[in-house]
Amino acid sequence: MSAMLLNKDQWSAFVGKLAGEKKVWAPVKRGDIMRFEPLEEGAVPSLDFANTTVPPKTVVFPQTETLYRYRIGQAELAVPVLEGEAVLLGVRPCDARAMSIVQKLFRWDVDDPYYLKRREAATLVGLACSAPGTNCFCTSVGGGPASTEGLDLLMTDLGESYLLEALTDKGKALLEAAQDLLQEAPAGAVQEKEKVVGAAEKAIARSVDTTGIPQGLPGLWEHPLWQRTAAGCLGCGTCTFLCPTCHCFDIQDEVEGFEGRRCRMWDSCMFAEYTLHASGHNPRPTRRERTRNRINHKYNYFVQKFDVIACVGCGRCVNLCPVNIDLVEILRQVKEAL
Amino acid sequence: MDNANPYIPYMATIQETWYETSGDRPIKTFKVTLDDEEVRKNWSHRPGQCAMVGILGVGESMFCISCSPTEGDFLRFSVMRAGKNTQALHQLEAGDKLTVRGPLGNSFPLEEWKGKKILTIGGGIGQAPLRPIIEYVKAKRDQYAGLTVIYGARTSSDLCFKGELQEMMKCGEVCCHLTIDVEEEGWEHNVGFVPQALLDLNPSPENTIAITCGPPIMIRFVLQNLKKLGFADEQIYTTLENRMKCGIGKCGRCNAGPLYVCKDGPVFTYAQLKEVPEAFA
Numbered sequence: 001m002s003a004m005l006l007n008k009d010q011w012s013a014f015v016g017k018l019a020g021e022k023k024v025w026a027p028v029k030r031g032d033i034m035r036f037e038p039l040e041e042g043a044v045p046s047l048d049f050a051n052t053t054v055p056p057k058t059v060v061f062p063q064t065e066t067l068y069r070y071r072i073g074q075a076e077l078a079v080p081v082l083e084g085e086a087v088l089l090g091v092r093p094c095d096a097r098a099m100s101i102v103q104k105l106f107r108w109d110v111d112d113p114y115y116l117k118r119r120e121a122a123t124l125v126g127l128a129c130s131a132p133g134t135n136c137f138c139t140s141v142g143g144g145p146a147s148t149e150g151l152d153l154l155m156t157d158l159g160e161s162y163l164l165e166a167l168t169d170k171g172k173a174l175l176e177a178a179q180d181l182l183q184e185a186p187a188g189a190v191q192e193k194e195k196v197v198g199a200a201e202k203a204i205a206r207s208v209d210t211t212g213i214p215q216g217l218p219g220l221w222e223h224p225l226w227q228r229t230a231a232g233c234l235g236c237g238t239c240t241f242l243c244p245t246c247h248c249f250d251i252q253d254e255v256e257g258f259e260g261r262r263c264r265m266w267d268s269c270m271f272a273e274y275t276l277h278a279s280g281h282n283p284r285p286t287r288r289e290r291t292r293n294r295i296n297h298k299y300n301y302f303v304q305k306f307d308v309i310a311c312v313g314c315g316r317c318v319n320l321c322p323v324n325i326d327l328v329e330i331l332r333q334v335k336e337a338l
Numbered sequence: 339m340d341n342a343n344p345y346i347p348y349m350a351t352i353q354e355t356w357y358e359t360s361g362d363r364p365i366k367t368f369k370v371t372l373d374d375e376e377v378r379k380n381w382s383h384r385p386g387q388c389a390m391v392g393i394l395g396v397g398e399s400m401f402c403i404s405c406s407p408t409e410g411d412f413l414r415f416s417v418m419r420a421g422k423n424t425q426a427l428h429q430l431e432a433g434d435k436l437t438v439r440g441p442l443g444n445s446f447p448l449e450e451w452k453g454k455k456i457l458t459i460g461g462g463i464g465q466a467p468l469r470p471i472i473e474y475v476k477a478k479r480d481q482y483a484g485l486t487v488i489y490g491a492r493t494s495s496d497l498c499f500k501g502e503l504q505e506m507m508k509c510g511e512v513c514c515h516l517t518i519d520v521e522e523e524g525w526e527h528n529v530g531f532v533p534q535a536l537l538d539l540n541p542s543p544e545n546t547i548a549i550t551c552g553p554p555i556m557i558r559f560v561l562q563n564l565k566k567l568g569f570a571d572e573q574i575y576t577t578l579e580n581r582m583k584c585g586i587g588k589c590g591r592c593n594a595g596p597l598y599v600c601k602d603g604p605v606f607t608y609a610q611l612k613e614v615p616e617a618f619a
Contacts, residue, residue: 067345070394075349075373075435109601110586113343218595221615248590251345251583253397260395262345267583267591274591275581278399278421281554283580283594283619293593293616301596 004175004182005189006155006162012044017178018087022123025059026089027052036088047157050133051092051314055244059088060099060118064265067114067251072258082117087174090127094138094312096150098244099124104306105247114264123170126151128193129200135315137206137328143312145200146193156193163189206315208331214303216338217296225333230287232323237268239317239325240294245310248274269294295330339440344586347392347437349373350413354432358416358498359491365463365498366428367404367416370436381441383407385448385470386577386605389440390585391415392423393430398437399423400582400600404466406473413438416466416498442585443604446471446575451547455484459560461532461552462491465498467577467604468551476512483545490517490532494525515539533559536567543569551577554618561608571609578604578617594619 006014018024019039026045028037035054039045068077103119106112129136129145138144148154153171156163163185166172175182240246250267253260267274270290276282284290302310311327318326340346354369368391372378383389383403392398399421405414419428430436448471456475458468468487475485487506491497497516506512517528517535528535532552541548548569550560557576564574580592580599587601595614597603611617 072395077346079343079346106588108587110339110341110344110588112586112588114345218613218615247588249583249588251398251589253392253395255395262392262394262398264345264583264589267589269590277579277581278424279418283616289619296595297590297593301593304596 002166002172002175003185003190004164004179005158005185006164006178006182008161010181011162014178014181015039015044015089016042017181018089018174021087021177023084023086024089025056025086039089045089047090047127047155049090050129050131050136051095051316053316053320054242055095055098055314055316056088056091057095057099057102057244059086060122061102061115061247064263065114066261066263069259069261072255072260082114082121085121085123086118087123087125089125090155091124091151092129092314093126093145093147093149093151093154094136094143094314095244096124096126097143097147098150098312098314100150101245101302101306101308101310101312102247104308105302108305123152123174124150125171125174126154128154128156128197130157130196132200132204133315133319135206135318135326135328136204136313137208137315138313139201139204140207140210140328141309141311141313144197145204146197156196158189158192158196163193206328208328209335210299210309210331212338213331213334214300214309217300217334220334220337221292223337225330225337226288226292229325229330229333230291233270233287233291233325234323235270235272235287235290236322237270238320238322239327240268240270241266242316242320244312244314244316245298269297295327295334299331299334339442344439345584347390347398347439348377350436350438352430352432352434352436353412355430358500359496361495363418363420364428365416365418367414368427368430368436370413370415370438371411372413372438378411381411383413383441384445385474386443386445386467387441388443388585388600388604389413389415389438390442390582391417391427392437392439393426394435394437396426397423398439400442400579400585402467402577402579402604403441404469406470406477408474408477416463416469418463439585443600444602446549446577446605448474452481453483453545455486455546456482457486457541457546457548458488459532459536459548459550459552460487460489461556462496463498464550464552464556465489468549469499471549472512484513486513486515486539486541488515488517488532488535488539490519490528490535492519494518494522531559532556533563536560536563541567543567543573547573547575549575549577558618564608571612572607574608576606576608576611578606578611
């Protein structure tokens, strides 16, 4: 039971089956924003999207989470019980890869229990891309429309049906749980999938040759391209908040009456306060330094530490930047300047 | 550190506090003990390491541990009043509670330095991470070839640990050179910036380790002058400070180039830092 077919007629039954076993998170559209939310009872998610506005990192790394609670004046700390198992349905391969990449950091030397427990409790059901978005460039950074890294199960849309390929034991368990809805995939199904994936790869319009960029970036420290790029930047932080590999956070105390909690929340290297010392000194005083750090962190520092580029080419930072700052274009300029 | 959950702090009680300096950004020292006996027994830190010190309901910040483990089973933090957390810390007195998370980061390789002459060059609050080295070497003086302290601040009232440094000078146990930026009535010691005081002293690099900490601008000139004096990059150490939140290499912000100050540091050799463009930013 590693490759099965699910007829699209059975989609809602399949979702119901999964929801009966575990909490299911799936893309939900509200207004212009699509994000992963816990599926309401009986709801059937649509898989008709290029990618969600907000990456599924929110499920394992919430925008704000409580590290522990306390009562003012008392010394007892209460650590919240992390939620149980979850199935993420319809994760794009780039976003799953991003979780594998970020996990390296959360495992580095000291384990981060909040991230890792949630990550271990999550089963990722991927959805191969058949129609990439305008600014997708996953194939330039080691990914692809049907990359399986980080996924437990990969679904590919074959028109009338979905091909379901289990990649891990967790994925196999899901297929077993829904086996009465599935048929053994015929020999031709995998070839058909390859055709879909091949067409998707061809449809990726944006690309950049990243070879030499990690090694070359230190030499471009004072290059005018950082000033040029930062000149238009508003410092809004969208590129980092909605980046599936961005993991930076702040830790703050919040108090209401006598109830307090120390919590962590997403932060962004594009904010001045991020590195501002209490003395008033700021080692990254302007957007130029912050932009340079953002690119260097993803394409240089992370590579030095973990041997992988911390960018999966999802294109969100390009799609959603209010002033059209374009990562692919920055990389192209970096490449040119090498 | 609680290995199962490194975000959970230990509870601690302030035993004693005193002001090191006055002025608009006073520095106050807190002598602290960890509440849990088991935790206190198992705690061990090395000179150079840091800890996240916090107040429940206010927040936590990273401070270097400004005492050597040879001084006893307590911790000391010397805190300049600068922002929200330090403002709240300065309100606290003996008996008040703190949260402590640590020890964090690497440390000065004092084992490796055995048999060598130790030279510390500090400026302002930058003397706080150097103090544990001084205390450690004093406690184990037979294992080291010598100890020289150069320390400066803007004015005499901005010098930390002044009492104990003057005591050391008096009894001649440590070769100690204090300096202030401008002339002051009644000041008997050196006047001038720390990098110049270093040049004037003209220490030999032979079998010597130099450790410097202070404002970035001071560090830059001290490094230049150490090079002039013939110190090799590997003989020069510094300890960096950046804004930190987690202290365990996750939250992202403290990096100087590819190095996380909290995990790869805070202690670095000049050989490690000289190619890192942001190191002294």
